[in-house]
Amino acid sequence: MGVSAPYIDTYELTRLGQRLEGHTPLRQFARLVEGLPDQGDAQADWSLRGEQDALGRRFLHLQVAAGLVLECQRCLAPFVLRLDASSRLEVVSKAADLDDESGDEGEEPVERILASRRLDVLALVEDELILGVPYVPKHDVCPDAPRPPDDVAGGAEAESGPGKPSPFAVLGGLKKN
Known part of the structure; x- marks a missing residue:
């Protein structure tokens, strides 16, 4: 109707x-x-x-x-x-x-x-x-957000030693969940 x-x-x-x-x-x-x-x-x-x-x-x-x-x-x-x-x-x-x-x-x-x-x-x-309408509207991920350089994650892995996961990789995994 x-x-x-x-x-x-x-x-x-x-x-x-x-x-x-x-x-x-x-x-x-x-x-x-x-x-x-x-x-x-x-x-x-x-x-x-x-x-x-x-x-x-x-x-x-x-x-x-x-x-x-x-x-x-x-x-x-x-x-x-x-x-x-x-x-x-x-x-x-x-x-x-x-x-x-x-x-x-x-x-x-x-x-x-x-x-x-x-x-x-x-x-x-x-x-x-x-x-x-949200009180603070925002993208889930801004399209022009800067991304960390690839060597940042690599450098952290080198410091933590072979076979050990990077603490930053662990934190990144938690953030994605």
């Missing part, structure tokens, strides 16, 4: 078990892209599904996927971070229930939101994306 308006009635969506899907350009999420490099034509793909369980509890299942352009804080080069997020939100009718931590023992804790006849779906999607 496509979204004609960015607002939904959480009661109806959960009662009927409806599903909404959309593709939204990242530039439409002003809070998300503020201070970030240009996102070009990148978009967020999202789906929202309502559910009501046998106990009458209502849930929203949100899934969001996007390739977000960020700036590496080590080398300052732009890179694309793939965000794939999903969350399960319990829809509650009273503000007092938002902080209620009672639940079935062994059940995973769930975030709660207040039920609404007019919930902004795109704001919910944007919130999920914002939560997925």
Whole structure:
């Protein structure tokens, strides 16, 4: 089902078990892209599904996927971070229930939101994306990072003697794991 308006009635969506899907350009999420490099034509793909369980509890299942352009804080080069997020939100009718931590023992804790006849779906999607952005974005390995010269490892092996592993090789092996 496509979204004609960015607002939904959480009661109806959960009662009927409806599903909404959309593709939204990242530039439409002003809070998300503020201070970030240009996102070009990148978009967020999202789906929202309502559910009501046998106990009458209502849930929203949100899934969001996007390739977000960020700036590496080590080398300052732009890179694309793939965000794939999903969350399960319990829809509650009273503000007092938002902080209620009672639940079935062994059940995973769930975030709660207040039920609404007019919930902004795109704001919910944007919130999920914002939560997925790392506080300090960086490459796993920067593309222009200097590599140690080959003779550094060789020199360490010569000092440790024949047949003994280099202490630096051992540390390098730990770092890779």
